[in-house]
Amino acid sequence: MAPKPLSPETKAIVKACVPALEAKGVDITQEMYKRLLANPEIRDLFNMSHQKDGEQQRALAFSVLAYAKHIDNPAPLGPMIERIAEKHVGLNILPEHYPYVGKALLEAIAHVLGDAATPEIMAAWTEAYWFLADVLIGREHQIYEDHAHQPGGWVGWRRFRVAERRPEAEDIVSFKLVPADGKEVMLHKPGQYLSFRLDVPEHGSQRRNYSISSAPSHDHYRLTIKRQPEGVVSNWFYDNVREGQELDVSAPAGDFQLPAEPQKPVVFLSGGVGVTPMISMIETLAENANAPKMHYVHSTHSPKTEAFGDLIRKLTAEKKMTADLFFSRDKAGAPATTPGMAVHEGRIPFEWVTTNLDRTADYYICGPVDFLVLMVQTLKEAGLPTEQIHYEMFGSASNPYLALDADA
Template identity: 55%
Template sequence: MALPLDDRTRGIIRACVPALEAHGLAITTEMYRRLLANPAIRDLFNLSHQQNGEQPRALALAVLAYARNIDNPGVMAGAVERIAEKHVGLNILPEHYPYVADALLGAIAQVLGDAATPDIMDAWGRAYWFLADILIGREEQIYVAHAAAPGGWTGWRPFSVRRRTVESGTVTSFELVPTDGRPVMRHAAGQSLGFRLDVPGHGPARRNYSISSAPGADAYRISVRRIDGGVVSNWLHDSVREGTVLQVSAPAGDFTLGHPDTAPVVFLSAGVGLTPFMSMLGVVATGKTPIRYIHATRSTETEAFGIPVRDLAAKGRLDADIFYTRQAPQGVPPVPNVTTHAGRITPEWLSGQVDPAATYYVCGPDGFMRDMVTALRAASVPDGHIRYAFFGPADDTALMG
């Protein structure tokens, strides 16, 4: 268990908030430059998040939030849980943490220069390892639970692609079964799988993909969107076929479906953000829970899982609103309980649809997420009834407050 930070250390960290506001992004950018120069740690990261600046920006926000809440770390409990679950999905281990400590402290010293006094460097070293020890402890608990679960495992387990299905012009699904023929751990709807991949011509890579199948005991399904210029997504679409073996970690993640009951749920997504909701629908659609499904996609060409959603709507199990942002369908026969719209899901439209009794699950691109969560809060939906998940490198701390 991590020992509490002393008053002196916490006071120094608090005093660093203005410096982090001014130089936080420069610090995290330099930190990642140092990490990615080290082959022992580089392959743990999604390099696409470095190219567009997402990962340094997300970490800068997280470090700033940590410093602002250094006197009340309990505020960060939700963020710590999400980070721990993501680390477990990528098989991050205790031996990886010293590399990050060296890179972070080295970056602080370089960016702040003479302002990085010995007292400041000592305080940040203590603050880093305080948080790291909490994460390491929680991650160990998750690993132990995975090992003990029926069908569970730790580390990487080989899975073979049993079936490959084209869901739309941009999304393909891969159904995976373990090569050892043994059962798999039953995932919680909304969780993801981690992958250790070796992409020919590019080398090792690690990725997380949401599980898009209902919880079961023999297989998982992931559904991957082809990204322009995306090394891993294009390789999966172009080269991975039935029989291809992939290295997979056990299901992880805290963006999960609450205990199903009779209270309404609303699934609110854009693009490939619908994938965890396919797993959740596999659970709630078999019961009596009222379901609202709201989804935005560019066109019918990019719309994944349109047929099963419409089948559930036709059976009266859900009400669906489908938004086509680029090209609305023409001459398509109407389906009961399905309403189609031209354009985007706007905060104004969403505010007029709020059900105060419902729990809202939100997933999609960052800008969409911010708009939707902000609109729900403005409509007085309690934070406890809003659950969201980012596909990017970390949570946007602007949504935490």
């Protein structure tokens, strides 16, 4: 059932709050999370590393501001809402969690705005919160239903066993996961991720998601994880997770997806460990005799940090794709290239992207936020239509330009 439309009075009041949100939005979300995370059951649903670095608070502050700005016409919020819904499904957020969030958010607004939070303003924000909550709950219900009815699908947490651990590059390891119950698993959409419920010694309950780095299969998934300097969970995976270990996993989620039947040529632009969802897409297309032309553009520090290099060289040698590799620090020791592959020193220059722009192609981008912003801006400024630009953000959507698919 569609949510009840917002009243004109509520829309007017919410829009009038935009200057206050621009000035105090992060203060409100910080206060909200302080209240919300006092409940251990709710706290365990969140990635706490995003709380420590402030990323989650900034992401939510931006989302609330964007909602207020687009309250009359929420269509531009569609991609953001879809990302949030997919993330919630991965973390197994349920309708009964929304009252806790609403209570904490409304209390935070009242606390930060003080006397300015009149009864009329609080009533409007209550109505606006529950309208958006109902939109998310409805979309999340659809995704849960889809997961439940797919062959090998499931809802909630399912036990998986690490069947293989394999080093890919310096500080990068892949883990092959198979279901502990021995039954089949649902086919993921290339580009999606898995979410994990973990108990990390000395750090307690943790939630994380990692991109699937393999083509869809009915019997396994593969993750590829880079050890991050301050990463509690990535270091735990790297140092402790071995073959035979079991993990709690939710069904594949995420809106960064390769179409079932791609019609346009495909260009993959990745930086660092952002290569992981690209490999899932590349392996999928490589198995399809009717796949469109593929071009792979990847930036990493050096040959030591290049993951899946053997696969890329194999596919270029087989003429299934072309590739450009950029080594930002040192390309010495790089394996021999194959026809259709070029190796460069330095980062990917925006001039190179525009000079080699394929206006007929769909572009898929993943990597650090600065890399994402540069690549997306470069493509848009070069005139590539927004609908041909697709990207995945690791972490919270705290960058306004990326989170809203901004045109400028």
